[in-house]
Amino acid sequence: MNDAAAPVDGPLPWPKLDSRPGPDLMVCKARYDEVENPRTGRTMTRVVLETRDWVNVVALTRAREIVLVRQFRFGTGRVTTEIPGGVIDTGEDSLAAAQRELREETGHTASEWIYLGSVEANPAFHDNRCHHWLALGAVRTHELEPDPGEDLRVEVVPFEQALARVESGEIAHSLVICALARVANLSRDGLVLPSPGADEQGAR
Structure with missing residues (x-):
């Protein structure tokens, strides 16, 4: 196994299938990512708030x-x-x-x-x-x-x-x-x- 790979029983990365911009909220910008559950294959939308450091x-x-x-x-x-x-x-x-x-x-x-x-x-x-x-x-x-x-x-x-x-x-x-x-x-x-x-x- 590659040293950087996640353990079999550990959390896995969720592939991002698509991404689209959301509203500008002044202090941040919303982004909608369509992701796939790596264990079940189910897709869902998650909100990310793009914010300056x-x-x-x-x-x-x-x-x-x-x-x-x-x-x-x-x-x-x-x-x-x-x-x-x-x-x-x-x-x-x-x-x-x-x-x-x-x-x-x-x-x-x-x-x-x-x-x-x-x-x-x-x-x-x-x-x-x-x-x-x-x-x-x-x-x-x-x-x-x-x-x-x-x-x-x-x-x-x-x-x-x-x-x-x-x-x-x-x-x-x-x-x-x-x-x-x-x-x-x-x-x-x-x-x-x-x-x-x-x-x-x-x-x-």
């Missing part, structure tokens, strides 16, 4: 505080606590998008940027990824530049408090939790993060 940012000050954003989310109909992030614009790479989103949503810029990797946003029907960035030495340098559909409030709190808000359920956005977990793992390993109260001379 996203980015989010764990921004830490030299005092080991994290920059959070509170905003109303239309999907859940409630105010959420998150980290800055958004869509990667056409022609941008993920770093440029991360720097732009941090500046626009929080007014902060940072002196050092570390790529944390990416995850599939929702592979059930999205085709995109979310890229995580860690920004060190974050400082307030600009006024906020919210989009017309945003009403933002910025909080700067100790990083450990953000982790506690995950445990309490206040921070519930899965992609935010993923980014925080990656940074928490680095912190437990004694890597990257400044010590609380680190001065500019001793910070990275």
Whole structure:
């Protein structure tokens, strides 16, 4: 058996027989794929939402505080606590998008940027990824530049408090939790993060 082949008793790829465009939903485009169940031969239509990649940012000050954003989310109909992030614009790479989103949503810029990797946003029907960035030495340098559909409030709190808000359920956005977990793992390993109260001379 080829090493790349799926196990006999494992899930198999579903052949795509046809594909047609659906409506443009502003933040994404729908696509209808006709696929075939590899075990039964039955065909069915599945919806794929074609979406540009996203980015989010764990921004830490030299005092080991994290920059959070509170905003109303239309999907859940409630105010959420998150980290800055958004869509990667056409022609941008993920770093440029991360720097732009941090500046626009929080007014902060940072002196050092570390790529944390990416995850599939929702592979059930999205085709995109979310890229995580860690920004060190974050400082307030600009006024906020919210989009017309945003009403933002910025909080700067100790990083450990953000982790506690995950445990309490206040921070519930899965992609935010993923980014925080990656940074928490680095912190437990004694890597990257400044010590609380680190001065500019001793910070990275």
